Every structure is written in C-alpha cells, then in structure tokens.
Amino acid sequence: MQTLNISDLPESLQTLLHQIAETGEAISITDGDRPLAIISPTTKPKRAAFGSAKGTGKIIGDIVEPTSNLVTWDVLS
Template sequence: MKTVQISTFKAECLSLLDEVSRTKERLTVTRHGKPLVIINPVENQKPRKGFGIAKGKIKIQGDIVEPALGLSEWEVLS
C-alpha cells in the first residue's frame, strides 16, 4: 500500500487517483504522519442494463397514443 502526505495528494490528486485505478493498489493519505484517509480502488462493477430492462415485465393494455378521455370530456376545452 502506497502512502503519501496530504500536501502531495493535493498537488497530484488526479494522477494518484489514476494510479490507484490502474494498479488496483490502495493509497493512504497522511497528515503529520498519521493516516487520514485510505483510498480503495473500485472493485469490478457490473455494467448497468439500459434499454430493454423491463422487457416482459410490463403489459400494455389499450391504445397508448390516444388520450384517455375524449376531447368532449375535458373541462378546459369547454
């Protein structure tokens, strides 16, 4: 596990985070020689399903394009 002082972390934050991501090695940030935070790499994340996630779970009944009420039933139009 790599250890850096907080001043170094502040100056090189992005490159250190890229290194943690690339090497999968934890990073300890210290202040006055005492551990302040430990940065862990993200474990393997499964990609989220996108389009089509609800396929087969929803049943459409009736016409989904036409209004639910006829135009004569809308109070606003009267």
C-alpha cells in the first residue's frame, strides 16, 4: 500500500482519485507517523442477471382459483 503525507496531497484530489480507480491500489494518508485515512477504490458486487430471486417465492394454496368467493369473474362462467 502506498503512503502519502497529508502535506503532499495535491490541490485537486481528482487526479489522485482517478489514479486509485485505475490502479486499484489503496493509498494511506498520514500526518507524520500517525495514519489518518485509507483511500481505496470501491468494488461493485457481482449479481446474477437472471435467477437472483430463485427459490424465494412460496405458493400457498391453489394458484388458479379466485382468491375470494365474493368476486364473480366472467371468464369462469
């Protein structure tokens, strides 16, 4: 891990952040010998495109019958 003193931080952190994103390496910010912060790139969690909800549903009862006897459906007559 690269270390950088707080006095050596550039005026614009944008170049430093782009460097971290490109290399993927974290940078430790120190004040003398005391560590202050660690800047590291974020990672996107990989998610399956299809089937991510597989096995989470539950069928309770008959899925063809109407849910209530109070409702009359024209299709069923």
